[in-house]
Amino acid sequence: MPTQKRTHPTGAPAPPRRRMSPEDRKEAIVSAAVELFAESGFDGSTRDVARGAGITQPLLYRYFPSKESLIEAVYARVFLKSWEPEWDEILQDRAVPVRDRFQQFYTAYTEAIFQPVWMRLWHFASLRDAEVYGWYREVVQEQILKPLVRERRIELGRNSGFQVTPAELEAPWLLHGGLLNYGLRQQVSGPAAPGDRAAMIDQALEMYMLFTASQAADDTSEDPS
Amino acid sequence: MPTQKRTHPTGAPAPPRRRMSPEDRKEAIVSAAVELFAESGFDGSTRDVARGAGITQPLLYRYFPSKESLIEAVYARVFLKSWEPEWDEILQDRAVPVRDRFQQFYTAYTEAIFQPVWMRLWHFASLRDAEVYGWYREVVQEQILKPLVRERRIELGRNSGFQVTPAELEAPWLLHGGLLNYGLRQQVSGPAAPGDRAAMIDQALEMYMLFTASQAADDTSEDPS
DNA sequence: TTTCTTATTTATCGCACGATAAATGTCTGG
DNA sequence: CCAGACATTTATCGTGCGATAAATAAGAAA
Numbered sequence: 001m002p003t004q005k006r007t008h009p010t011g012a013p014a015p016p017r018r019r020m021s022p023e024d025r026k027e028a029i030v031s032a033a034v035e036l037f038a039e040s041g042f043d044g045s046t047r048d049v050a051r052g053a054g055i056t057q058p059l060l061y062r063y064f065p066s067k068e069s070l071i072e073a074v075y076a077r078v079f080l081k082s083w084e085p086e087w088d089e090i091l092q093d094r095a096v097p098v099r100d101r102f103q104q105f106y107t108a109y110t111e112a113i114f115q116p117v118w119m120r121l122w123h124f125a126s127l128r129d130a131e132v133y134g135w136y137r138e139v140v141q142e143q144i145l146k147p148l149v150r151e152r153r154i155e156l157g158r159n160s161g162f163q164v165t166p167a168e169l170e171a172p173w174l175l176h177g178g179l180l181n182y183g184l185r186q187q188v189s190g191p192a193a194p195g196d197r198a199a200m201i202d203q204a205l206e207m208y209m210l211f212t213a214s215q216a217a218d219d220t221s222e223d224p225s
Numbered sequence: 226m227p228t229q230k231r232t233h234p235t236g237a238p239a240p241p242r243r244r245m246s247p248e249d250r251k252e253a254i255v256s257a258a259v260e261l262f263a264e265s266g267f268d269g270s271t272r273d274v275a276r277g278a279g280i281t282q283p284l285l286y287r288y289f290p291s292k293e294s295l296i297e298a299v300y301a302r303v304f305l306k307s308w309e310p311e312w313d314e315i316l317q318d319r320a321v322p323v324r325d326r327f328q329q330f331y332t333a334y335t336e337a338i339f340q341p342v343w344m345r346l347w348h349f350a351s352l353r354d355a356e357v358y359g360w361y362r363e364v365v366q367e368q369i370l371k372p373l374v375r376e377r378r379i380e381l382g383r384n385s386g387f388q389v390t391p392a393e394l395e396a397p398w399l400l401h402g403g404l405l406n407y408g409l410r411q412q413v414s415g416p417a418a419p420g421d422r423a424a425m426i427d428q429a430l431e432m433y434m435l436f437t438a439s440q441a442a443d444d445t446s447e448d449p450s
Numbered sequence: 451t452t453t454c455t456t457a458t459t460t461a462t463c464g465c466a467c468g469a470t471a472a473a474t475g476t477c478t479g480g
Numbered sequence: 481c482c483a484g485a486c487a488t489t490t491a492t493c494g495t496g497c498g499a500t501a502a503a504t505a506a507g508a509a510a
Contacts, residue, residue: 019476019487043268056489133413171428177406178399188358203396210435244457244506
């Protein structure tokens with residue numbers, strides 16, 4: 001049937017060729033790529049990405065010179081966009097106790113990243129190139145863990161003015177890593193009840209508070225000024 | 226040069242065709258697959274596996290009917306083999322304090338799994354199919370975390386005879402997950418000093434001891450019998 | 451040595467992928 | 481309404497992959 005063009009395999013007429021602004025089209029492609037790569041990893045084919053975006057595969061190469069550059073666009077979309085500026089405000093509000101502050105922050109933060117798309121893309125990316133993991137490590141350490149150590153110091157009245165030491169970061173890293181791992185675990189065996197995440201965050205902070213209080217007590221008993 | 230056969234690209238004569246016992250050959254193939262898949266993921270090609278094993282690619286299909294079955298053999302080799310029976314003995318030796326017991330166990334355990342091959346393969350496998358992760362989850366919970374909770378209960382004199390509850394497992398999971406995450410982090414930014422791992426384990430156990438002791442105190446003050 | 455088994459190699463198929471070139475059709479400015 | 485710009489599609493190339501069939505040769509048994 002040589003005259004029958006632009007019909008879907010179902011027999012329904014295919015959507016007519018729609019011209020879209022380059023910005024919107026690029027946006028649509030990245031969205032489709034995020035979905036596919038989160039599910040199949042970065043070995044998902046450009047043809048499937050194109051299908052998800054409702055276009056043909058070669059058109060993709062008008063917007064991205066290579067598959068690698070598309071992957072970088074996915075990185076930027078998912079990872080760079082993931083830090084909400086309002087979180088900084090929560091962490092710095094000294095009118096609120098440290099524990100409540102971080103409880104509030106971690107509730108919002110885990111809500112954002114404990115999602116299949118974020119977690120799976122993050123793991124795929126970390127396995128592909130170590131740079132992504134190193135970048136995430138830096139963000140967590142500077143934006144979350146160091147503030148936590150500093151604010152807790154002040155609360156305990158031992159703001160020695162020193163910089164945060166690597167040793168001081170170990171305990172926060174342990175708990176942050178534990179929460180991350182909880183997110184991964186939850187994702188595989190189906191999302192747990194909503195209250196469980198809050199309980200997990202609560203326990204993590206409880207442990208940190210107990211640990212730091214205990215350490216402060218040890219120091220003053222060993223070194224009575 | 227039609228008569229020149231079996232020569233390496235370098236010009237050196239290729240190793241002569243060696244007949245090997247099926248067991249040894251299979252073993253060699255799995256070893257090569259472990260190495261390649263740990264580095265490139267399970268999309269590493271069967272041709273590269275064969276090259277690593279020093280054979281041609283079609284021979285691989287005499288030992289494994291498909292690539293998928295080779296992957297399963299890799300699973301079995303790396304994950305099933307990874308639990309040492311002597312670890313159970315360490316965990317059950319009540320002559321030693323709980324904390325020392327688990328310190329010793331985690332030192333050996335992390336030594337075994339904090340290695341690129343294990344960690345990368347585990348991540349690749351978890352992303353491929355959720356079954357692997359579910360299986361690992363089960364092993365950790367039954368073999369490590371439940372024993373930890375039980376033994377700690379006894380040590381605190383509150384062996385209520387109840388089964389270990391999901392709520393009781395949250396704290397150990399948090400710390401175990403934190404250690405796992407530490408292993409991942411260490412692997413990316415180069416291995417840390419040997420002492421650091423021990424320090425991390427020590428802190429994790431310290432936190433658990435403090436937390437459980439604190440909870441026990443709360444319970445007895447709220448519910449004085 | 452000769453024969454038989456089977457481990458191993460050579461040759462090849464079909465397919466899906468990333469990427470490119472050329473043809474086609476849609477929107478916009480005059 | 482017409483013409484140019486360019487978004488989009490069709491057609492296609494080269495490559496690497498998983499897998500199969502047939503040819504070859506190494507070692508064991510007689």
